[in-house]
Amino acid sequence: MDILEVSELNVAFPTRYGLVRASQNVNFSVKEGEICVLVGETGSGKTVIGQAILHLLPQNAKISGSILYAGEEILSISDQKFSRLRGHEISLVPQNPTDSLDPLMRCGQQIAEVLDICGTSREDQLSRTTSILSDLSFSDPELVAASYPHMLSGGMRQRLTTGIALAASPRLLIADEPTKGFDYTARKRTVDMFLDLERMGIDSILMITHDLVFAEMIADTAGVLYSGELVEFGPAADVFSSPLHPYTKGLVAALPKNGMTPMPGMSPGLARLPNGCYFHNRCATPCEENSVHPVMRKVCGRFVRCNRC
């Protein structure tokens, strides 16, 4: 059963340089109980997808397509209706934990706030906050709850933002670049934390990251984004071990364990996308029909957007 089904999602921003098509015809789904990871480089439109699901896009964004959450359309419903889903149905672990915490509010209060809108009583809020914090392996939950965000370390802040996201026990968690700027140890801890979330009643996670190593460690299903398009989507083990799309191949080849072979060229700007295949000029095995824009096709149990496959 799919908890989240995104189909034909298009997001564009009008700017003075023209229309920036941040996301084009994106189709994917997250099944209940699995961790789905979307991988892409900076500017491939991955954050926009998360924001579109949560209705957090700026007002000038032009959005089309459909997003079904548990079989219900959520893209076209009003912000007011949607804000009831936020928190206890779909929740977000933000990209930058340091800037995502209100500097003037005590950490405990920032968790309790979420419980408050769910109608938890004041005494319960306090005990719930403490139990959430100790679940996230904070050694002294009371002290953390009473401190301000600037007193915590980077790793603690991330666990705290995760705690806030979990407070109302959502069914789907969207994590936006949870390992941005982390070193290996911190990344390992984050992996453990996310794998541990199942114990806390979170079963479906949509993870957005540029970190391929992290994605490989954690993902059940994986999608690869390039220039606003999904170019490959399927079971994570298949995608990372035997990539089909040349971009995915290039990414995997660029991993340290595979010899760090860099890919040539740059991705095209989202405002000036070519007509045909976006990856053509960087492709290691270019085909003749590059003027035809490739469509998503099902190949050996996964979806690939390539004219060759």
Add this chain to the structure above:
Amino acid sequence: MHHYLIKRIIYLIFTLVIASMFVFVVVNATPGESAEVLARHLYIGLEEIAPPELIAEVSERYDLNKPILQLYLEWIGGILRGDLGYSILFNKPVNRLLMLHLPPTIFLTVVAMVFATTTGLVLGIFSALHQNRILDHIIRVGTIFSVSMPGFWVAVMLILVFSMWFGLTPISGYGGPPYIILPAIALGLHTMASITRIMRTSMLETMNKPFVMFAKAKGLPKRRVIVSHVCKNALLPVLTIIGTSFGTLLAGSVVIETIFSWPGIGAMLMKAISARDFVLIESTIMMVVFMFLIVNFVIDLLYHVIDPRIIYD
């Protein structure tokens, strides 16, 4: 915290001492001329030329011949004992004069401040929440005009329109609520406009911060996001402006009081300056400086209460 507090208080006292020396030197720098002006104001007409004997007598009588250091020490000694000196012009102790004239000034300043802060915050928040709509544009044009108009002219125009043409408010004087409306608006308009502008910018800046987006993602209703996250954070830069504008308002009250015949220290100070009643000038100015510094001191402490990130070093 205590360490910081003590340091701030030492700075405060230091500033007051240096400021008092500065004022004293400036006001007493030309004793000969002061004696002449005083003589004209006290004994003969303003247009007449004072004979040298009279100037000498006035100098002798009001201690203008004494060395400046001695005068200063006497003045400061008096202040430390709670005696601000004796006004030559009004023939009364300065303490009594201030007791009489300070309350109206404080009343006017506080009313203007309350008007400026509440209206400024409300307009600023409204303007930010309705960014680029028609009312936002109107507020922005209105505020930039308001900061460009001199306060005394606003006062004059308000009198012309509301008192003279429409007859809605009294032209000048000190009394019930109708008397305070025009002076408070004239005095507070400039501050109100600058608070509006800063609050608007600050709100817009805060609304773009990631923690506000996260607050929305947490599921908080829009109203709650604005009230408990955006407004609180946006208020911090406005706090500084409120402190400094208290000084602007105190200074502005000199002009506004003169126009509206408001019996505050402003009008008294103007009389004292024209008659060179130096003790009254010095003590009144130091009173204003003292109030201004105290308000800023309190605002500074308030910062430490509101913003936990500030470290006491």
Add this chain to the structure above:
Amino acid sequence: MIELGIETWINFWKSNVCETDWYYRLRQRPDLQIVFVLLVVVLSVSIFAPIISPHDPAVQDLYGKNQWMSADHWFGTDYLGRDLFSRVVCGLQTSMTIAVTTIATTFVIGTMIGSYAGYKGGWVDNVISRVIDVFLAFPSIILALALVTFLDSGILNMILMLVIAQWASFARLMRGQVLVEKNAEYILSACAAGLPGWWILIKHLIPNCIMSVVVLATLELGHVILTISTLSFLGLGLSPSIPEWGSMINAGLDSMRTAPLNVVVPGLSITTVALLFNLAGEGIRDIIDPGTDAEGSLWTF
């Protein structure tokens, strides 16, 4: 030999000015261009005031007092029958002379003291900061009132008075800017490269901090014009014979019920000039630092 013909200058202009970011942003802001053009007009009018004013601002005509606007008297006449337009133009000259000189002087003094304090640090900074604190403890009009007893009225004394009242805010801003920039990477690397201190101060720190002081100076020009008119409205600082907007308003108070032009015209003049400087100051800020420009913000409710 290098030819310094007009071509060279055009090329210099094209390569050094036209390609800068702020030039590009200025091109995007027609409203700001209009403000700058109007400022140039105001400046020219103030310079050529005696030529522009159609009447002698001091000539009285008691039979034609308090006239409404007409072809002969564009803004009408005042309570003594003097031509208001000529008086406003001459008042502009007075205000602009005082304001521009004041700000230029404060700018130099404030920048020098502030950058020196911020750069030197230690006890020098401490002493200068305390002095700045003392001057900032006086609301500017109050300081001017204290100085009036000491200085005679006159344009030069007025300038001196305003400089004493204003320099501290410039010094404080410059000091703060230098303190921030001082710890920037490029300064550290300049120090590491062994450049002498005065070189770093003049070549790197001051140029990088100066723009925010320029913004303050533009905004303060408007502010000083308000202060000048306020003081002369109170009858302080300038002798009554010099046409000045503040004293014009004060003189017009008695007849304003019947002849509102006496107070409206000079007041609108002050507002217009101050408004232009305020708009220009904010415009310059937007141009130098687009980050503070809230117009371009994406995220709204």
